[in-house]
Structure formats: C-alpha cells, structure tokens
Amino acid sequence: MAGSAAIIGMGASPVARALADQPRRPPFPFDDDHGRPIDPPPPGYYKVSGISGPGLPVTAETERGGWVTSEAAVDRRGVRFKGPGSAPENALPWNDSDSGRVVSQGLIPPVKPLLHLHLRDTIVCLGGDGHYYMTGSTGDDIWKQNDGIELWRSPDLQHWDYLGLVWSIEKDGGWERQWTVRKGDYFRAIWAPEIHYINGNYYICHSISRSGIAILKSTSGKAEGPYVHALSPDRPLRNGIDATLFGDDDGAVYLTYGPALEMVRLKPDLSGYDGEWTPVTLADPDLDPAHHNRKCVRHGYRDIGFEGPTMFKHDGRYYLGVVDRFEPNRYSFALAMADKPFGPYRERHESVPCGGGGNIFKDNEGRWWCTIFGNDDEAPFREKPGIVPARFDAKGHLVADFRPRTP
Template sequence: MYKNTLVEIQKFIGLLLLIFIAVSCGLTQDKSASTQVFSDPIAPIGDSSLTIPAAVRPILDVWMRDTYVTYGPDGYYYLTGTTATPGRVFPGQVHCWDYNDGLYLWRSRDLKNWESRGVIWSFDKDAAPWQKKGTPVKPGEKSPNGDPLDSLYRAVWAPELHYIKSQKKWLLIACLNGNNGSFVLESSSGKPEGPYKNIKGNETKAIFDNIDLSFFEDTDGEVYLIGHNHYIAKMKKDLSDIAEPFRAFKETPYESEPYIEGVWLDKHAGKYQLLQTIWSVSHADSTYSYIRDNKKSDKLYSYDVVIAESDHIYGPYGPRYPAILQGGHNNLFKDENGNWWSTTFFNPRGVMGTRFPITCRPAIVPLKWKKDKLMPDAKVADDFYSTLNIK
C-alpha cells in the first residue's frame, strides 16, 4: 500500500511539473510577443524641415518619373529615369503606364546644365526576346491616374546607372511593367552611353521577378542587388549573375505593413541606410500615418522617403524614420565635394499634384545629416536653385 501511495505521489508531482513547464512556456511566448518592436507609423505632415524645400524645381524640362542621378569617375553627373516615348500622341496626359521605347541618358558638369546623350538602350535594337514580348492590355483598362491605355504593356521603368568601382564597369539596371520583372545590363564599350547587353543572369528571363531593382556596392567591393521592396542578393564576383537566392532584410516593420516601393541602400558613417518609399495616408480624424485602414475616408497624401539603419547589410534594421516628405522613389548621390543629394520627380498624385505647377520632371534635393538622421537642406536648396536657368 505504501508503495502504491508513493507511485501516486510521484505521478502527481510529475503532472504538476508538466503544468508548470507548459504555463512557463506560455508566459515566455506571450512576453516575447508583447515586446516585439514596431516602427512608428505617424507621418509628420506639416514638418517643413523634412518636406521638399519650396525652392526645388525641375532641372530639365523632360517628362520623367523615378529620376536617377550619379557622379561618374570622369567628372560628369549622369541622369536617367522613366520616360515617355518622344513624339507619341496621347489622348490624355503624357505617361508610360503602357509602353515606351527605351532608356535615355543626360550628363552635366555642374548639375544645372544638361546635355542629352540620347537613347542608350531600346526595345527595338537591344532587348532580348523575353524583354520585347510585353503583355496585352485588356480592353478598357486605365492607368492608376485614369489615363487611357494602348494595346500593350511594354515599358521599361526605374533605370539606375552604376559605375562599379571594384570592377571598373558601368552597369544599367531597370524593370519592365506588366509583371515581367527586372534585369541588369553591362556596357560593352566600358562607357556610360553603352551599348548595353544583358548579363548572363537575365539573358533568357528576369533576374528578379518584381519591379524597382537596385544596386549597392559595399566598401569591401562586394556588389548586391536590392529588390522591391525588402529583398537582397549578393552578386557573383564577375557580376554575371546573383551568387545566392534573394532573401528578405531583417527589418523593424510597422504593425501593419503598407505597400512599399522605390528601395535604395547606402552607407553613412559605417552604417547601412535602407531607404524605402511609402505613401502617407490622411485619416478622417485629420491625422496622417503610413498604415492604411482601408476605409473610404483614407486618402493617399504624400509620397515619402523613410530610412532605417543597421550595422549589418542583411539587418536587423532599426525603426524607420521619415526623412524626405513628398520626395519618394529617389536615389542618393554625393557630388564632387562629397555633399549629399537626393533625386525627386514631383509625383502628380496626392498633395504633390496640388502643390507643384509642373509634375513628372527631374529634380534634385540637397541633404544634410543632423544627429545621424538625413533630411533636406533648405539653405543649400535656395542657393542652388537661385542660379538655375532651364534651357
């Protein structure tokens, strides 16, 4: 009888131990979930120190979205972007939601006077069969702005021109509309004007299956592809293809992630800077945030650049902070004196369409670092644009 009682006691103690472990695990999980960190979604609308300065205006009278500028080793600044086919007759406003003819390039010695270098890549002369085919437009389809569309989706968007210092090569990167992905081109002449050919990784198919692909060359010479909107992959040493599958950055997200685009990666003071573009939304209670409640009262308001920082290229990246209000889908570049700039294009949607008399034109915004955070420099903008004369 004593033996049976002892066994029962042991079973009871074992049961209590199992219950204690289960409860402890549950508490641990709850604590972990409750301490998850999110980025602050509040959009600081009305903050003049973060908004594109009033002095900023087009530096070139060419219809363009997704403006891109870089400073080359030859002392020239190079400019490209998403353009519409010159001479095309539109039933409504100029656009390139359906098709365009290729990629164009301009150069300048002073960021103010720009010289056209013409078409540097075209569908007709340079595209591979998979890039040429396009996707049919369904009858009656319209663009996000309500523009009538033609019969085919076959436009090249968001080009970036990069000089890879470690390889002494010019690479051109862009994406296709119609869900046809992104690709990388290499200049066969060694010059920024090309001609350009597909690298091996996208001779027969897209190297990345989404839009807004970007480049980043690290200080150690390693080169990475940065993919819309949260992805990264290291390239092979010869830049012929990716050396690893795309993986997601480790980020500090918003509690409810919105649609994000226009990704850009840079480095400052030894830390990686991840730039992303997000629409702020105006809510019925007169507040603004980067989280959409999906209510009819929510309206797209401002096309903003937010930044997150990390010690490591793959992350984790800390909380995002708003850096350039109304200046989304940009890239950063340094001028010949090491000063920081951002591109912009005056998005016609949201508040920008009411604020700017001319939209979809290339422009640049001087920047400054203040307490390790990036923001527009209104004083330098005033000085720069006071002497700008568009020809």
C-alpha cells in the same frame, strides 16, 4: 470609313466630332492584368511618344506644371499636362496637380526641376569620369509603352546634355521585347531604370511590370554604352519591379527590388549571384497607418515600404530606403539603418518629404542630395527631374537641408 471621316470633319454635330476625337478604347477588359504574352499592337495604335527627348531649360514658365500619367480605371485614357511644348495626344485637365504644399508647409526648401522634361523615377549617378548621369522612366505614357532607356549627362548638376536612347527594347532587348497585356491594354515599357557606377564600370538595372527585372552592363566602360545583359538575357532575374543596385566599399554588390523584402549578393562584375536570395529584416516596424500605403496592410505595416528601393552607405552604416505614403499622400522614402546589408534594419523614418522613387547620392563635394520627380499633388512640379539638398541629423537620419546651397 474615309467618307465617314470626311462627314465628321465637315458637317457633324459637336457631339459627334467629340466622340470621333476620343482616344480608342483599350481592346481588352480592364481586369485582364496578369501580363499574358500577346502579339504586338497594330501599326499606329499608340499616338504617344516612346521617348522624352532633350527637354527644355527651366524658366519661370517651366518651374511648375509637368505631367501626371494616370493608370486609374476611370481615366486611363490620358495624361494631365501643364507647360510649354506639345501636349500629349491624350491630355486631361490639370486641376491642382502641382500645389507645392510640401514647400509652403516648410517640409523641404524651394526646389525647381533640373529640366522641363517628362521623367519619372529620377536617378542621378556620379560617374567615374566626374560627370553626373541621369535616367528614369521616359516617354509620354509609361503605363502603356516606351522605347527603352534614355540618358543625360552634366558636369555640375545644372547643365544637362542629352545622350539619347542608349538602350532600345526593340533593337537591344531580349525577353523585354515581348508585348503583354496590362490593365486591359497593350503594354511594353521599361520602368525605373537606374544607372550605377560600380567597380569601374557602368550598369543599368531596369524592370517591366508583370514581367520582371534585369541588369545591363556597358561594353565600352562608358556611361553611354552600348549595353548588353550582364546575366540572364533570356529571362527576368526575378518577377517584380524597381530593381536597384548597391556597390559596397569592399567590392561586394547587392541587388534588391520592389518593397525590398529580399536581397542577393552579386559577383563583383555582376555576372552572376554570389549567394542566395535572403530576406531583409526590419527589427522595429512602424505600425502607424498614416505612414504607410494601403498595400502594406497585408503585411501588418511591418515593411519598410511598398516599392522603389534605394540603398547607400554613410559613416559605416547601411541605409535602405523604400517608398511609402506619408500623411496623407506624400510619396517619400522611408529610410532605415543597419550594420549589415541584410539587416536587421532599425529606426524607420520618412526621409526627404516627396523625395521617393529615385535615389540618394553624394556629389563631387561630398554633399548629399535626394532626387524628386513629383509623384503626388503636394509636390511643386510633376514627373520632372529635381534634386533636394539633404543632410544627416544628430540621429543619423537623412533629412532635407535648408541651408543655402546651389548645385
């Protein structure tokens, strides 16, 4: 094999060299997709990084571009990339992935990323110390593997310090350490971790595709942890993805996940359930197919959305947002409102266009923001953290705010 490699490197044809440079084909059929447990991959199997690191400052060169991590069968080999720094080992052509049409069409104001940083599912949380904390799905390719949960801190939503890997799958995980098969390849990656400051402590909820969801708690009372499982270290709480938490002003805590079809109340210290899983009801469904991902067809378009829920409260009303696809492909929160946490919810509407898969939060000055990470080609950048100013209109709907504002 060493001799063959030398021959390829020295005198082989361009076609032979190109074949040698191709990433190795996944070892299982693509339809092997049920998350069955498997032994770890051989050493060196993955050449992509499992962390994203500190990132780079935003400049004229880093305002656009980013990463597009694909899991489609035809190009599951790679990641589209545009920007400074090292390209992923499996980089694919960029094409027109950051068209910015959501801005040029006047749907949101111009927005730049917070950092040039590969981060999906951006979450920003105002902590008990007055600082903002940010996390999300990290690493070069989360459809395959990453190392765990990374964290950043900011005093003003502009300057960000990297706090590193605050929870490692390998060192700190329980059931999460198990490798599985996903879409024909070795898989172990934390998806959509969210940091929350609830009842005086920091909690992180996360998920692993085909396995389930979990809640971690800080043992130090600090955002950087260390973190341990708040409950159920040996098995997932539910089979699903995209867990989210909501702490009410009366101390009650709620957990939902996936398309937010059900929700459960937790004990105030998140050590266990304080009730039963209960269906979430939507009183007036939006039956327009142009406002839904095709995954919602099987439910007759009667869901709030199909993944990535978030929940908050404003002016005495509960808001439940779930990501859906809007005219034709915007990845946005569909928001609905209710008088009670479990519903019934009403007035489903697209919130900040392209602002989905993260969260909606209020800053130290009482202003509202919606995170954006660029999960469709309407966005001005891709898989990087950003925030869009938001406000409530006369109907109580959260919409993009075009009034001049800086963080």
